[in-house]
Structures are given as C-alpha cells and as structure tokens.
Amino acid sequence: MNRALFFIDGLSTWVGKTFGWCILLLTLAVSYEVVSRYAFGRPTDWAFDASYMLYGALFMMAGAYTLARNGHVRGDFLYRSWSPRTQARVDLVLYILFFFPGILAFIYAGYGFARLSWLMNEHSSASPNGPPVYHFKALIPITGVLMLLQGVVETVRCIICLRTGQWPQRLHDVEELEKVILEEAGEGKLDVVKELEEIGQRKGAV
Numbered sequence: 001m002n003r004a005l006f007f008i009d010g011l012s013t014w015v016g017k018t019f020g021w022c023i024l025l026l027t028l029a030v031s032y033e034v035v036s037r038y039a040f041g042r043p044t045d046w047a048f049d050a051s052y053m054l055y056g057a058l059f060m061m062a063g064a065y066t067l068a069r070n071g072h073v074r075g076d077f078l079y080r081s082w083s084p085r086t087q088a089r090v091d092l093v094l095y096i097l098f099f100f101p102g103i104l105a106f107i108y109a110g111y112g113f114a115r116l117s118w119l120m121n122e123h124s125s126a127s128p129n130g131p132p133v134y135h136f137k138a139l140i141p142i143t144g145v146l147m148l149l150q151g152v153v154e155t156v157r158c159i160i161c162l163r164t165g166q167w168p169q170r171l172h173d174v175e176e177l178e179k180v181i182l183e184e185a186g187e188g189k190l191d192v193v194k195e196l197e198e199i200g201q202r203k204g205a206v
Contacts, residue, residue, distance in 0.1 A: 001156070002168065008153045009068045009171045012146060016065020022058040026051060046131060049124045053136045060139050064146035067154060070170070088161035095155050103148050110140030 033047035066072055079087060116122075117137040123130035160168045 001160075005153050005156060005168070006171055008149050012064035012068040012150050013171065015146060016062045016068075019058055019061035022054045026054040026058070029054065045128050049127050049131050049133075053133070056136065057139055060143040061146070063143055064150040067147065067150045068170070083165075084161050084167055085165055088158040088167070092155060092158040092162070095151060095158070099151050100148075103144055103151060107141050107144035107148065110137075110144050114138045114141055 029047055029050045033044050033051075037043040079090075082090070114134070114137045117134040122132065122134050122137070124133050157168050
C-alpha cells in the first residue's frame with residue numbers, strides 16, 4: 001500500500017518540481033521586459049502572454065505537489081489541537097463532500113475548454129502577435145487528473161489513520177526550518193521549546 005501511495009506522491013512531486021522552473025523563466029521574461037521597456041524604450045509584444053502562461057502553469061501544476069506535501073491552507077489553530085483520528089475524520093468528510101465533486105467538475109469543464117481551444121487553434125487576443133494558448137489550456141484537465149490521483153492517495157491516508165490512530169508516512173522532502181521546530185515543539189521536546197523562547201526573546205515577542 002505504501003509503495004502505491006509513494007508512487008503517486010513521487011509523480012506529484014516530480015511534476016511540481018519540474019514546473020517549478022517556470023518561476024525562473026518568469027523572472028527572466030519580466031526582467032527582460034522591464035529593461036527593454038524602460039532602458040531602451042522598446043517594449044516586447046510577448047512578455048505579458050508569457051508571464052501569465054508561466055505563472056498559470058506553475059500555479060496549476062504545483063497543486064498536486066502541494067497536496068502531497070500537506071501544504072494547502074487550513075485552520076491550523078484548530079486542526080493541530082485535534083487527535084489524528086479526528087483530523088482524518090474531518091479530512092475524509094471534506095474530501096468526499098467537496099474535493100472530489102469539485103475536482104471532477106474541474107476536469108469535465110477543463111477538458112471542454114481545452115478541446116474547444118485546440119479545435120479552433122485559439123490564439124491570445126491580449127497582444128498583437130497573439131501567441132497560441134491551446135497548449136496552456138490543455139494543462140487544465142491534466143491538473144485535474146493529477147489532483148484527483150493525489151486526492152485518492154490522501155483519502156487512503158485518512159482511512160489508514162482512522163484504523164491505526166496515526167498518520168501514515170509521507171515521502172521525505174525539504175521542510176522549512178520554522179515548520180520543523182514548531183512540529184517538534186508540539187511534540188513537547190523541552191530543548192526545542194526553550195529554543196523557541198530564546199528566539200522570541202531576541203525578537204521581543206516574549
């Protein structure tokens with residue numbers, strides 16, 4: 001079971017990190033546009049389309065990766081105080097009632113948008129040259145499928161947690177240091193709590 005879960009986690013992680021390079025391309029495109037426009041008085045006719053496509057691709061294709069890392073926004077001030085079984089129970093209900101219906105509708109509508117865009121050879125109307133956008137819109141149903149697969153994995157994790165009382169292991173990945181410290185403090189490790197107090201005192205927070 002863990003092998004199957006880790007396979008989907010790995011797929012979501014690979015896709016998310018691969019499209020993460022879009023941020024570098026986006027930075028280069030915007031920087032080139034700013035220099036070309038204000039230093040040489042020659043604005044480009046492609047930077048606007050490139051910027052929203054790159055950002056949109058990054059935003060969409062990183063969704064499953066973020067879900068695999070359990071990184072989407074939630075009310076942690078309540079969630080962290082619950083037992084693992086209560087967390088899993090609430091997550092499972094929310095996945096069934098909201099996540100899966102929303103994602104299935106997203107895939108259905110996204111496929112229609114993408115198909116129509118390809119059939120009409122759609123180009124952007126936001127700039128004079130009008131670059132093609134059908135390849136960009138094709139990412140919509142692909143994103144939905146990846147999110148659906150990852151959602152199934154998260155649902156299985158909820159079921160396992162309900163049975164065992166503990167959340168199953170996730171693939172190891174880089175974590176922010178502050179998040180690691182807070183998690184260790186939540187486990188009651190005295191040295192970590194003291195470290196947080198010292199940091200708070202240095203910042204004037206304690």
